[in-house]
Amino acid sequence: MTDTRIDVRSPADASIVGSVASLSATEVAAAVTGIRTEQPGWETLGIRGRREWLERYRDWLLDHDDEVTGLLQAETSKPLQEARLELAMSLDLINYYCKNAEAFLADEHPRGHSVITKSKRLTITRHPYPVVGVITPWNVPLLIALADSAPALLAGAAVVVKPSELTPLATQRVIDGWQEIGAPGVFVCTPGAGATGAAVVEEADFIQFTGSTRTGIRIGRRAAERLIPSSLELGGKDAMIVLADADLERASNAAVWGGMFNSGQACVSVERVYVEASVHDEFVRRVTQKAWTVRVGTNDGASKADIGPLISSTQLAIVTTQVQDAVSKGATVVTGGERAQPQGGAFFQPTVLTGVDHTMQVMQEETFGPTLPIMKVANATEAIRLANDSPYGLSASVWTRNTERGREVARRLEAGAVNVNDVLSNLFLFPAPHAGWKKSGTGERLGGAAGIRKYCREQAIIESRITPHDEPLWFPYTPGKHRLIWRLLRFMIARDANRKLRKFGR
Template sequence: MTTIKLISPVDGAVHAEREALGHEAAEAVVARARAAQKDWAALPLEERVAKVMAGIAALEAEAEVIVPELAWQMGRPVRYGGEFGGVRERAEYMAGIAAEALAPQVVEDGAQVRRVLAREPVGVVFIIAPWNYPYLTAINTIVPALIAGNAVVLKHASQTLLVGERLEAAMHKGGVPADVFRNVVLDHATTEHLIAGRDFGFVNFTGSVGGGKAIERAAAGTFTAVGLELGGKDPGYVRADADLDAAVEGLMDGAMFNAGQCCCGIERIYVHESLYEAFVRKAVAWVGRLKLGNPFDPETTLGPMANVRFARVVREQVAEAVAAGAVPLIDPALFPGDDGGAYLAPQLLVNVDHSMRVMHEESFGPVAGIMPVKNDAEALRLMNDSPYGLTASIWTADPEAAAEIGAQIETGTVLMNRCDYLDPALCWSGCKDTGRGAALSVLGYHAVTRPKSYHLKKVTS
C-alpha cells in the first residue's frame, strides 16, 4: 500500500498523510459512482443546481478553518483569505447559464417530423486537480459536471490532500449523494490504470506537460475525452501609450502573487523602449515592498513556494540566466526570509533573451524577465516565441490595437489592461503545449456532455 504524504512548505514537516487506494478499491468507487449517476441525472435540473450551490455555501461556511489550512498545505499568506470569491463567482455563473446551455435545440417541430439536438451527461467525470489554486481549479469542472448530471471522482494533488476532503464533505452536506461525488487518494499507477480501463466519460487534468502526456498515454485507444491545462509562460506587453503606473501595478501583481504560482501568472514582460527604463525602475520599487515570510503573519505578502523542489527550479533558472549575462535587479538582502529552501526571494531580470530558460521554460515562481521592444511587431514575435499559450496581457490605451495584436498571438485568452484573471463567461482554454479542451462558459458544459440527436418521424396511414 502506498502512503501519500503532504509536506508543508511552512516548516518542512509532514502535515498530513493518507493511504492511497489500490486498483480494486478504486475500481469499486468508480463502479458505485457509475451506478449512482443515473438517478442523479434523472433529478430535475433545478434540484441538481440547488444541491450543488448548497455545497458551495457549505464550503464557504468553513472559511475560517480552510484559510489557515491552505497556508499549511501550499504556503499562501492568510492575509489573502481563501479562494471563495472566485469559487462563488464561477459557481453562480455556471449555475445561471445551465438551463440555456443544456437545453435541447429544436431544429424542426412539424406535423410529420420532430428533430432535436440534445446534450446528455458523459457519465463519470474524473478530475485531477492541482495544488496552486486547489479550490478554484477543481470547481471549474466540478460544478458544471455535477449540474449536467454526471457523477464526479476527484483526485487532488498530494500537496493539497485536505482540499479534496473539504470539497467532498461540503458537496455531501449540500445534498449531493455520497457516491455521486467522491474524493479519492491515488498514486500515479492506479490513476493511469483507471483511465486505461475506460472507467470515465471525461478526464480533466490540470498540471505539468509531463503529467498531461501521461494522461494521454493512459487514455490512448480508449476514446476517452480528455481536457488538459498544462504549462504556461504568459507574456505581458506594455505599449508606448500604456498607463505606466497601472501596467507596473498589474504586471507585478500578476508575476508575484501566490509566489508566482499561477497558471496564468506573468513570467515575461516586453516594454516599449520609450517606457522601458521608467517601467523597470517602478517595478523594482514595487517588488521591493513585498514581505517574504511566515504565511500566518498578517504582514506577509509573499509566502513560501509550495515545495522546496519548485523553488529549486526557479533558483536554477535565475542562476543560469545570470551566468549567461542577465542582470538581477532585486537585492536579496531585502528578503532575509529567503532560507535557500521553499522561502524564495522574488527577482526581476534584465538583459535577458530567449536563449535563457527563464524566458522560455515555465518558472512558476516569483521571477520575471523584462525586455525592451521597438514596436508591436517585435513584441508579437517574442510573445509567440514560446511552446505555451494560455493568456497574453496587452497594456494600451487603444482597444483596436489590442484586438489586432491579440488576433495574432498564439494564446487561449487575450487580456487588455489586466492579467492573471479568469472570466467565467469566457472559455478557459490554451494552445500548443498548454494543452487542449475548454472549461467554464457554455463550452464548459459541452466538455462534460455529449451530443445526442433525435429524428422523430410520425407514420400516418
C-alpha cells in the same frame, strides 16, 4: 482501505500538517464503481433537483470557510487572502452555473437547412458522461477541484477527484462536506500519487486534467487509447507586452502582482515582459521599486506577507536554476535573485531580471516562481514575434492607452486568452473560455455553456413530419426517380439560372 498514507508538509518549514490515504488502483476502481452505480439516480433528479444539492453544498462551504481555507493555507503556505480568493471564486462559479445550467443544457431545435430537410424536426439533447475524472494540481487545488467538479455534477455526471499528493487536505475536506449534507453519493475524492491518478484515467469516462505538459501528454495518449475524451490545461509562459503609450503605473503594478501572485505559481502568471524601448527604463524602475516592497513570509491573516514559499524544494531548485542560467548568459539581476529564508522553507526573493533574451531558460521554459524577466524591444511587431516564439499559448496581456490598437495586437498573439490593460482577469469571467493553444493544452474550461456541455454527449433526434409509405430516395432506384431527384437537388444547389435549369443529360 489501504494502510499506505501520504504525509502533507508545509512548504514554509517542512512540518507535517496532515496526512491522507494513498489509494491503490483497486480502491480507485471500487470508488468509481460506487459512484457509477449512483449516477443514474443523480441524472434522473433533473437539473433543478441537482441544483438544489449544489446550492446546499455552497452553503456548507460558506459555513466552513475558516476550516477549509485554514487547511488550504496549511498545505500551500499561501497568504490567507489568496486562500480565501480560491474559495470565493469557487462559490461564485457554483452560483453562475446553478443560475444558467437549465438554459445551457436545454434541448435545441435547429431548423432544417433546405426545403427537403424542413420536413424533419431536429432535436439536440445532451446526456452526461457517467463518470468524470478530475485530476488537479497543487498550485490552486481547491479552486480547480470545485471549478471542474461543479459543472460536471450539474450536468448529471458523477465525479471522482484526484488531488495532488502535495495539497490534498482542503480538497478532501470539501468533498467530505458533500457527504455531510447528505447529498447522493456521486462525488468522491481519491488521494494518492501518480499511480492513483493513472487509475482514475483507467476508470472514468471523461478526464479533466490540469498540470504539467509532460503528464498531460501521457494522460491524453491513454485517454485516446481508451477512446474517451479529455480536456487538458497544461503549462504556460504568459507574455506581457507594454507599448510606449501604456499607463506605466498601472502596468508596473500589474506586472508585479501578475508575476508574483501565489509566488508566481499560477498557469496564467506573467512569466516574461516585452517593453518598447522608449519606456523600458522607466518601466523597469517602477517594477523594481514595487518588487522590492513585496514581503516574503507566512501570512496568518494579519497581512504579514504578500507572497509565501514555493511549493517544494524541487520547485525552488527549478526557479534558482533558471535565474542562474540567465545570469550566466548575460542577464542582470536588478533585485532579488536568491533564496529567501524567513522561516527556512522554500522561499525565493521577488526577482526582476533585465538584459534577457530567448537563449535563456527563464524566457522559454515555464518558471512558476516570483520572477519577472523584462526584455527591451524596438516596437510592437518585435514584441508580438517574440511573444509568439514559445511552445506555450495559454494567456497574455497587452498594455496601451489605445484600446483599438490593444485589440489589434491581442488578435495577433498565439494565446487562448489575452487581457488588454489587465492581468489574470480572464479567470474571473466565466462566460469566456479558458483554453490553451499549442503545448498549453487541448479543450477548455469555463466559456459559459461550453463549460458544462463539455461534460455531456450530444444526441441528435430526427423526426419526420411527413410519413408516406415510401420515400423518393428509397429502393427501388429507377431512371425516372433519379432524374426527378437530381433536377430538384440541382435547382436547390445551383446559384445561377443557367445551372439551375440546364437540361439533364442522362
